[in-house]
Amino acid sequence: MSKDERHVVFQDRLRSAGLKVTAPRVAVLGILSDREHLDAETIFSAVFVLLPRISLQTVYGVLAALVSAGLVRKIEPAGSAALYECRVGDNHHHMVCLTCKRVENVDCVIGASPCLTPSNFNGFIISAAEVNFWGLCSECQLVAAL
Amino acid sequence: MSKDERHVVFQDRLRSAGLKVTAPRVAVLGILSDREHLDAETIFSAVFVLLPRISLQTVYGVLAALVSAGLVRKIEPAGSAALYECRVGDNHHHMVCLTCKRVENVDCVIGASPCLTPSNFNGFIISAAEVNFWGLCSECQLVAAL
DNA sequence: TGAGTTGTTTTGAGTAACTAAAAACAACTG
DNA sequence: CAGTTGTTTTTAGTTACTCAAAACAACTCA
Numbered sequence: 484m485s486k487d488e489r490h491v492v493f494q495d496r497l498r499s500a501g502l503k504v505t506a507p508r509v510a511v512l513g514i515l516s517d518r519e520h521l522d523a524e525t526i527f528s529a530v531f532v533l534l535p536r537i538s539l540q541t542v543y544g545v546l547a548a549l550v551s552a553g554l555v556r557k558i559e560p561a562g563s564a565a566l567y568e569c570r571v572g573d574n575h576h577h578m579v580c581l582t583c584k585r586v587e588n589v590d591c592v593i594g595a596s597p598c599l600t601p602s603n604f605n606g607f608i609i610s611a612a613e614v615n616f617w618g619l620c621s622e623c624q625l626v627a628a629l
Numbered sequence: 630m631s632k633d634e635r636h637v638v639f640q641d642r643l644r645s646a647g648l649k650v651t652a653p654r655v656a657v658l659g660i661l662s663d664r665e666h667l668d669a670e671t672i673f674s675a676v677f678v679l680l681p682r683i684s685l686q687t688v689y690g691v692l693a694a695l696v697s698a699g700l701v702r703k704i705e706p707a708g709s710a711a712l713y714e715c716r717v718g719d720n721h722h723h724m725v726c727l728t729c730k731r732v733e734n735v736d737c738v739i740g741a742s743p744c745l746t747p748s749n750f751n752g753f754i755i756s757a758a759e760v761n762f763w764g765l766c767s768e769c770q771l772v773a774a775l
Numbered sequence: 776t777g778a779g780t781t782g783t784t785t786t787g788a789g790t791a792a793c794t795a796a797a798a799a800c801a802a803c804t805g
Numbered sequence: 806c807a808g809t810t811g812t813t814t815t816t817a818g819t820t821a822c823t824c825a826a827a828a829c830a831a832c833t834c835a
Contacts (some may be wrong), residue, residue, distance in 0.1 A: 503782060503831050523821080541784050543822070548783090561705035561759075564821060578753050587751050605733050606767030607724050613707075613761040621752030649802050649811060669792080687813055689793070694812090710792060777835095784829070793819085800813070805806100 489513060500552035507537055511545045515555060515569040520586040522564040560586060560615065576613075580620035582627070589616060635659060646698035653683055657691045661701060661715040666723075666732040668710040706732060706761065722759075726766035728773070735762060 484492075493512040494504045502508065507530065514529045515521065521529075527542040546567055549555035553572075559565045560579045566586060576589045619627065630638075639658040640650045648654065653676065660675045661667065667675075673688040692713055695701035699718075705711045706725045712732060722735045765773065 505783065505831075507784075536785085538785060540786080540823090544784070557707075559707035561703075561711075565707075578751070578755070580753070581756070587753070589750075604735075605724070606770075607726070607733070607762070607764045608770060609724070609762045609764040610727070611763040613763065615759040615761075616753070616755045617757040617759065618753045618755040624752075624754060651802075651812065653813075682814085684814060686794090686815080690813070778833100779835105780831100780833080782829105782831080784827105786825100786827085788824085790823075791821095793821105795818075796816090798813105798815085800811105802809100802811075804809080 489516070496554055497552075500554055502548060502552055502554075506534055507541050507545050508549065510534055510537075511542065511549065512554070512569065515567060519568045519570065519588070520558070520566045521568075522566050524564070526567065558586070560584070576615065578616040578618065580623055581617055582619060582623035585620050585622075587620070589614075635662070642700055643698075646700055648694060648698055648700075651691075652680055653687050653691050654695065656680055656683075657688065657695065658700065658715065661713060665714045665716065665734070666704070666712045667714075668712050670710070672713065704732070706730070722761065724762040724764065724766075726769055727763055728765060728769035731766050731768075733766070735760075 490509055490513070493509045493516075496512065497504050497508055510530045510533050511526060514526055523539065523542050523546060526546070527537070527539045530537050530542060546555065546557070550557045550567070555567050555569050556571045557565055557567055558577060560577065563579075563584050570588070574590075578587045578589045579585070636655055636659070639655045639662075642658065643650050643654055656676045656679050657672060660672055669685065669688050669692060672692070673683070673685045676683050676688060692701065692703070696703045696713070701713050701715050702717045703711055703713055704723060706723070709725075709730050716734070720736075724733045724735050725731070
């Protein structure tokens with residue numbers, strides 16, 4: 484897909500979510516579809532190359548708009564800055580390395596939303612479940628073995 | 630159990646974890662065994678009543694020591710300050726109200742550590758799984774219905 | 776097409792929740 | 806009870822955002 488075709492896709496996504504199409508939004512969507520699990524600072528650096536007049540605050544604003552429109556998912560692993568990914572609408576979980584904080588996707592082996600079934604709701608209406616695994620990624624295992 | 634008996638229990642716990650017994654530590658353990666899911670600021674206020682010379686930084690230090698000794702569990706719900714609880718060693722999860730941020734415990738209906746079984750490990754060594762449910766608590770449902 | 780409206784971005788400032796470092800102090804050891 | 810080692814206090818500093826107001830740009834409709 485050419486750069487222009489990608490842009491059209493992002494523009495359509497923005498429009499059907501009821502958002503105005505702006506250069507920062509298209510750029511952020513582009514970066515998030517290239518790489519997963521990026522924090523605001525990293526996204527800012529990447530957008531800055533394309534749009535040198537952009538500010539970090541704008542990136543925060545764009546991300547908030549995209550998240551609340553459902554185009555982007557925000558994950559907030561304990562102890563790190565929030566991360567954003569544009570894989571949205573499925574039920575995947577995350578695996579976080581305790582050492583390097585790297586995040587990878589996981590699909591739950593049990594199938595569809597197993598953990599959406601707690602035993603005691605206490606009157607809660609559950610709207611989402613979040614599953615995070617913590618451990619050592621293969622690289623940090625090697626380092627730890629030294 | 631009397632106040633003194635409780636203190637002895639906490640002192641023993643500290644000692645068997647290899648930690649020195651100090652007034653701030655005993656006080657923090659006491660508060661955490663009375664109430665669940667407290668943040669550092671709340672714990673500080675409660676300890677301050679007993680030990681007016683204590684500082685917030687000490688509370689952070691005490692909590693860090695207790696967590697790394699395994700006597701206290703730290704939970705970090707997205708969008709709130711970290712919370713601490715002394716129910717430790719079991720596999721319970723948490724339910725967080727999207728509106729008031731209240732946290733309650735849940736036991737997973739599937740049984741023991743269901744979610745410790747992701748399908749694709751990618752070489753990770755998993756050491757913990759964390760499950761959080763997000764929704765509306767019964768009180769905030771009433772408010773929302775108005 | 777272009778004026779108006781509404782929503783975005785920019786700029787600048789401010790905050791919450793920690794984290795770090797050094798000096799004063801207290802708990803356990805023998 | 807003196808010494809050592811680990812804690813606490815005090816003071817600063819940082820990270821990751823959040824807020825507000827003014828400048829600006831996207832879409833709408835004549």
